[in-house]
Amino acid sequence: MNDIVETRNQDLIQNVTNQITFINNFIKWSDGYLQQGRKEETFKKLVNVRRQLKRLLFSLESNPAIAAFGESQKGKSYVISSLLARKGQQLVFVDPKTNETYNFVEQFNPIGRDVEATGVATRFTCKYDVPDVDFPVMVKILHVSDMLNILCDSAYNDVKNHSIINKEDIDEFMQAQERRYQNAPVVQDILGEDDIMNIYEYVKNHIGEVKARDLLSSCFFDSAMRIIPKVQPAEWPQLLSKLWYDNSDITALFARLLQGYETIGFGKKVYIPVSALLNTTNTLMSAICLQTLDAEMPLVGNTNPVYGTDLLTEKNQVINGFSKSILSAICAEVVFQIPEETISEELLYHLNGITGDDVRQYLLSKGWNKKVSKQFLKSVDIFDFPGARERLRLDESQVKLELNKKMVLRGKVSYLFNKYSDERLINVLMLCHDHIHVGTTVMPDLVEQWLKFNVGATKRERTAYIDKSIISPLFMIATKFNIDMSSSVQEGGDTQISKRWDDRYKVVYYDQVLEANSRSWFNEWTERGGFKNTYLLRDYKYSGTVGGSANRLFEGYDQGGVETVEIDADFHQRLKQSFISNIHVNTFFDDPELAWDAAATMNNDGATRIIENLGIVAGNAKESRLYRCQQEVRSLQAQVIQLMMEYYHDENDENIMQKAIERAGSIIAEFDVVCGKDNYFFGRMIQNLQISENYVFDFYYNELNNTKATSERDVKEYDLILSRCHGRLSANNSYEQNLEILCQEYHFSSTGSCKEFFENVKGVSLEKLFACNFKQKSNSEQLAEGILEKWILDIKGSKNLKFYEAQGCNTLVILDLIENLKAVADYIELKSVIARKISPFVDAISVPHQILDMIADTTAEIINTFVVTLGYRYYSGQKKEELKMVNEKNNLHLSFDYEDTQCIPMSNEELSELFDDIRPTDENSQLTSLPSFINYNRWIEMLLISFVASYNIPTYNVEANKLLGKLLADYKELN
Known part of the structure; x- marks a missing residue:
């Protein structure tokens, strides 16, 4: 099965790689053949798809990952140690050069003392090659764009007044x-x-x-x-x-960090010695490292191990004394190798502390007589994320002081989880929390966000995913359970005992950490019921009898690493019965008794059960991830195909007609959805397409007073010359033939003297004259053509498209509407309509201001009426009959009753009433008879008619269309 999944994973990697290549080719095609407005919008959409494919590609090429996540000081490190350390031992790292052993928790981990301690993520993996034993630890570097996000995140989320x-x-x-x-x-x-x-x-x-x-x-x-x-x-x-x-302090910090990036050649990773991680010399993983970002210390050459470390770049360049603060800031992960002896370890459940034959038999039926393997660590990585914290609430005046102390840390910690969640790099999430909650938390949003992107946004999607993974990929780990087992509240009786479960599972977990009451995912986890994948974990060390913090549950571990005696078995039985019968406990656990026995009995701390179930979900992690990625890849490919289809023109007439109808349908669907959300959108959209009298006046005034435009219009000598030659001049003649004809008609002695007179003496372009395609345009024609070109250019400009983007509209759909407006305007010759109206007033020597006001008003009225009627009034009787036949053949349900009723644009108030009226109620069953609804539907119907009317107007480059057709056909074959 694993080989089959791996083959399918590699196939999808190749598919995504091919798609990225095709998208790059499509971008090249659009650069060469699309007009500027469409080129920019298409480029944005293709880049958006490409970047998502790149993310998926990176995810597919990476090991699936299990992440421990939670707030600071909530037991994540113990969870990691339980997974990776051998039972009864500490998590250690062995220096490959000296074979010296380092205790990970005691020598590498920053000391928290209830404050933020860690500023980087830690990855444990078996896929690890050490290029140089002097530099055995890999550090993965954040991309520059990641750092930009971190600084932006902190600037907005940590600074409230700026x-x-x-x-x-x-x-x-x-x-x-x-x-x-x-x-x-x-x-x-x-x-x-x-x-x-x-x-x-x-x-x-x-x-x-x-x-x-x-x-x-x-x-x-x-x-x-x-x-x-x-x-x-x-x-x-x-x-x-x-x-x-433009905060100058943040800009200065970014410039300093850029120097660090440039020093390591903008590499993706570097390697460091073990000494850089020792917490006795300010471990690189410590949040304290970031607090010296503004210190007056060099970028390289630091000899004090507190402030600098040697490193090896990807290009095998050794840099001495590189700033630890800079490296900590740009570091995404510190990577450690999982020892082979950890992977080969097998764990056992222990029954020696279990009383009652029926309980023993039940546990045996649950597999307690089987060994639990850690072999899954070969195929997954383990993440330990820095602890999440509430964001700061600073004034901008505090940025200079707090930027390095807290802002970068908070921004980075927040960003790391968001990044890994968004990019599908966390496949299993272990949410770790103890019995205490203090202050506002960011956890509910972060957990819900991860679930949405990585498991599913709905219970149906989550059900489909978990059918592949077998066990939920979200693990709720109730850490420090040894505290709940202590006898500190024994004197309060059973009521007080039960209260500890109420507090942890109802108040802390349900209400605060998850905010489950206001978020549907917890109670509607899958189609089979609510979320119940919760585990208990206690700490052997604090379950013993040594030290002031010991909870005195069992004896023996402090002496020999094995629990030998249960100190207060009767009290623990009372706790157990209270636990398994508590209503809030049963909300979180599918089998509370099994959870208790796996964590609260002698030599069972809960880790074995967690590891057993992690092994199941990890074994299916790649297949589950593959399932999600395949869905996303198909969706993204469909988007690109749809985009290609927007520009591809089928040469089959029936297909062209159907495509015109589909294009109109896309616009209508877009408007119905957006107008349903915003009652005023349609009115504003119509206004956005229309123009004002002042808009036209300014253009006409500038054109009529533009000396260059005037000189271009003043070319009567060309008409007279063509007339004088009695039609003998022709574009089909050679240059020499036309020059001979011109010489004959004007009786020059030679073609040389003829050419000299016209070109050098009179400045007449013989090339232009002999082309014979010159037709003098009157003022009215020039102005009509110019105002229509300017109008179309402006309404499809990027500035205008921002209006639609802000409303959530697909801008390519809007561009399609605008291009159709132009096609219809060309079909009905709107330019001639305007020219005829203004011709009596402008085809003269000069045009006074009073006349300009009048023709500007006339022109604006013509264009604005065209926007409202979409040119329907200008269709010939024959054209309307053809449209009616198309309507019947394609079941378009058009009424064609637009002759007697003028369609007037609706005001914002009418639009608001319209969309209030069309919301379903018992009283509006006759809504289709409302005047506002009729007006809106008439415009929509005329929109559809306009697409059908202009469908067979050739407006595309035939050669470009053939190239796109080939690209489209090849792209569709990817699977």
Whole structure:
């Protein structure tokens, strides 16, 4: 089975790799053949798909991972030790050069003392090669885009009162940068378009549109995507500082961190000696490391081991005394190898502390006579995440002081979990928490977010996933259970004993850590019921009798590593009965008695049961992940195919017609959904498509006073010359033949003197004359053509499309609508309609201001009426009959009763009433008879008619269409 899954995994990796190649080819095609507006929107959508495919590719190429996660000081380290240390021993690391053994918890782990201790994630893996025994520990480095996200996250989520750069200022700055880099060459591939879009997604999802409204609504990300490959790393701080509202302290820190990245060659990993991890010399994993980021110390050459460490880069370059604070800041993971003896260890349940034959038989039926293997550690990695904490609430004036002390740490800890969750790098989550909760928590949102991306957003999706994994990939680990077993509350009787379960499972877990009452996933975990995958874990050390913190549960472990005597068996039995009968305990545990016996009896601390079930879910982790990834890959491929189909034109007439109907249907569906959410959207959308009298006036005034345009119109000599030659001049003639004809008609003695007169003396272009395609345009024709071109260009410009993006509209659908408006305008010759109306007033020597006002008003009225009626009034009788036949053949249900009733655009109030009216109630069963509903439906029907009317107007490049057709056909074959 594992071989089959691995083969399927490799097949999907190849499929995703091929898709990325096809997307790059599609981007090249769009660059060559699409108009600017569509090119930009298509590029954004393709980059969005490509970056998601790259994430999936990275996930598929990585080992599945089990992560321990929770708030600081809640027992995560003990959970990790229970998994990776041999029973009765400590988790150790062996230096491959000296064979010296290091106690991971006591010598590497930062000492917390109830504060944030760790600033990096720790990975344990068996897939590990040591390139140099002097540098046996791998450090994975955050990408520069990750660091940008961290600083942006902290700037918005840890600082509550800060300055704001408004959207207009951001737009002005970024537009200036676009002009600066417009013709610059590509200079780097470290930070690219996909990275900028990843940052955009992170800001939108994890900072939010309320906090970062101006940043998200500006052109910052669109502009940055277009120019970032052309920008040198040294210029990134200035360009990208808008991510933290131009705070100079954060910008300076980013510039310093960039120096660190450049020093290690922007590598993905480095290797360090064991000495860099010793907590006696400020371990690299310590949060304290980050607090010296602003210290006046060199980037390299630090000889004090507290502040610097030697390292080996990916290119085998040794750097001496590299700043520990910089390395800690840009470090994503410290990676350790899981010892082979840990993987080969087999665990046993212990029955010597179990009383009662019936209980023993029950436990044997549950597999307590079998060995529990750790072989699953060969195929999965183990993560230990830094402890999650509530975000800070700083004023911007405190940034300088707190940036290195707490802000970077909080931003980094938050980002690490968000990143690994979003990128599907955590396949099994062990949520660790003890019996105490203090203050506001961030855990509910983080857990729900992980579930949504990695297991399923609905109980149906979660059911399908768990059918593959067998056991839930979310493990709730109730740590420090030895405290719950202590006799400290014995005097309170059974009521007080029961209260400890109420407090832990109802107050702390249900209400606070998970907020299960307000989140549906806990009680609607799968189609089979609520979440019950909870485990108990106690600490052998604190279960003993030595030390002031000992809970005095069992004797023997302190002396020989084996529990030999249960100190108060009768009290423990009372605890057990209270535990298994408690209603809140039963909410979290499928089998409370089994959970108790696995963790609260002699020589059973709960770890064996956790490891047994982790082995099951880990054994299916790759297949479960593969299942989710296959779904996502298919969905992303469908998006690209749909995008290709938007531009591909089938040469079969029936297919072209059907595609026109489908395009209209996509727009109608988009409007119905968006208008249902926002009652005012449709009115604003119509206004957004229309123009004002002032808009037209300014354009006409500038055109009529533009000397260049005037000179281009003043070419009557061309008409007279063509007329004088009696039609003998022709584009089919050679240049010499036409010159001879011209010479004859004007009786020049030679063709040379003829050419000299017209070209050099009079400035007439003979090339243009001989093309014979010149037709003088009147003022009215020039103005009508110009205003329509400007109108179409403006309504499909990126600035205007921001309006639709803010409403959640698919901008490609909007561009499709606008292009159809242009196609219909061309079909009905709207340019001629406008020209005829204004011709009597502008086809003269000069046009006074009063006339300009009038023709501007007339032009605006024509265009605005066209927006509302979509050109229907200009269709010929024959065209309308053809449309009725199409309607009947395709069952479009169009009424064609638009002749007598003028369709007037609805006001915002009418639109609001419309969508209030169409919400289903007992009173609105006759809603289709409402005037506002009829008006809206008429516009929608005329939209569909306009697509059908213009479907056979050829508007595409035939050669480009053939290339796209080949690309589409090949892309569809990927499976």
